[in-house]
Amino acid sequence: NAGVTQTPKFRVLKTGQSMTLLCAQDMNHEYMYWYRQDPGMGLRLIHYSVGEGTTAKGEVPDGYNVSRLKKQNFLLGLESAAPSQTSVYFCAIRGGNEQFFGPGTRLTVL
């Protein structure tokens, strides 16, 4: 996980609250991804970015927004949190063909 950090590590929100998850990399890679991981399911892609200033929707984008204003940072926003967004969120970067993951953010929405 070296080179990819996520902030915060844990968070508890009430329904309707908003928050931003930060992913930062020091490896100068173009591609960055946000996934969510839920029990019994594979990682699901929320949004991704192929470079500074670009973002694209993944498999499950509803309820989330993203921004990539700086190459090093990829932000994931929840405007109005819902209990269905309780999950573990992973940021990843792509170096060559491999994807390297950050340590994850465990989010609970009550």
Add this chain to the structure above:
Amino acid sequence: GQNIDQPTEMTATEGAIVQINCTYQTSGFNGLFWYQQHAGEAPTFLSYNVLDGLEEKGRFSSFLSRSKGYSYLLLKELQMKDSASYLCAAYNSNYQLIWGAGTKLIIKP
């Protein structure tokens, strides 16, 4: 549709060999990955296959058959620290990774 299938859970004995199978269906194919994930941690890269055949890396080997849409991960000389979930994932034509739900491997002494 696109999907990855792998067994939910497997049990093996310390020192033994275990094979974890994965079948995939993706729109286009640009390689298959295996990742290891310990409980409460992030996935970490184990192997990448894009051509048919066996890739060996220490105690771990990965096999790919593109014509069959099939891969397996072979773990030899199992150690207790190998207890983890093993995730199979395939790149589709857009280089998006499609993930399986993971196989939880339990190692018994």
